[in-house]
Amino acid sequence: MTDPRTVSFTQMKDGTQQDYALLEELEKPFLGMTADRVLDELQRAGEATLEGYKITRLEHGLQSATRAERDGADIDWVVGALLHDIGDGLAPQNHDRMSAEVIRPFVRWDVAWVVEHHGIFQMFYYGHHYGWDRNAREQFKDHPCYDSCAAFCERWDQSSFDPDYDSKTLEHFEPMVREVFGRKAYDPDVLREGHVSVLTGSDTL
Template identity: 55%
Template sequence: MEQVAFRQMKEGTREEYVFLERLEDQFNQGLVDRLLQALRHLEHGLSGYRVSRLEHSLQSAARAEADGADEDMIIGALLHDLGDELAPYNHSQLAAAIIRPYVRGEVTWVVHHHGLFQTFYYAHHFGGDPNERDRYRDHPWYQSCVDFCERYDQAAFDPAYPMPPLEHFEPMLRRVFSRPPFDPAVIGEEHPLEP
């Protein structure tokens, strides 16, 4: 079989769905390669900063690594802005959706909310509330997100900061994304990801 015969999903046979599942498994083997390609593409994204979006991502991950963060948080830092080009107004949520099947719930929650928490540094320049993040003050991962933004994200626009090349993080990406998706032993506790 090279392609299914059905025109509506409800018409599909078991054989067709087994065939499609096999193709999907093969395709998913290239996920890390596609993530690396998407990260490289950030080199030519949004301008105006002193570093490219790729350099910002590398620097965020390097800062997390230097801080002793675990691989889940380092990968979260590396991929946290991956949604900038396709979802400029909800990039945090897109990045969180990408990592969610492979990292612990805390990292997904932090990446999901970092866009809102990051407004602490600039919302006042536009008449916004820099403390809007405080609506999550009682959340168990509030401080993790505050720390992520302070240590790894908002500080990662320094062209003089030593950062490794993307290849440095590739083995870590491959380890994290080789985990079984949605493994409860990895994901652990999850919390709702409201905006």
């Protein structure tokens, strides 16, 4: 006997409208727990040191977010700063892009763009030590988010490796994470495609 809570197909092309209505219904609780999974991943980052650094991955995110909040940044920027390296655990070679995809459905487009590109912008501070082009970010010099990404890296990312910095706790940022991931995914009113916001508020540059 077929379980009424299980689809009828073994190949997706054979699925019925009823099957996909069932899957949509069953997926809702999972989608609703996205913030929990993000917070769990941050907790795991607290158990993994950044090899050679003085702090954990979690502490780096907390420092970045704390600096953003103290700069007067809005919730999208603060959560972006908190989660800008969340992809590091599974995708260390392209963590910036993975991190951006985690937040992209729920934050302004410019915040997602900055998180997606912060890796190449961050190379400005160390790339020359490896024989890389530290100015590789100049390929984006005409992009409207160039200045935002440069400032994000200067003020909140490259500066946040200090074991003595008085970061706020993950519990402090948890309500912000839940608010952002509680938004309707890909809501145009949230994404505001083409709008460029300053890092210290939501006004246009």
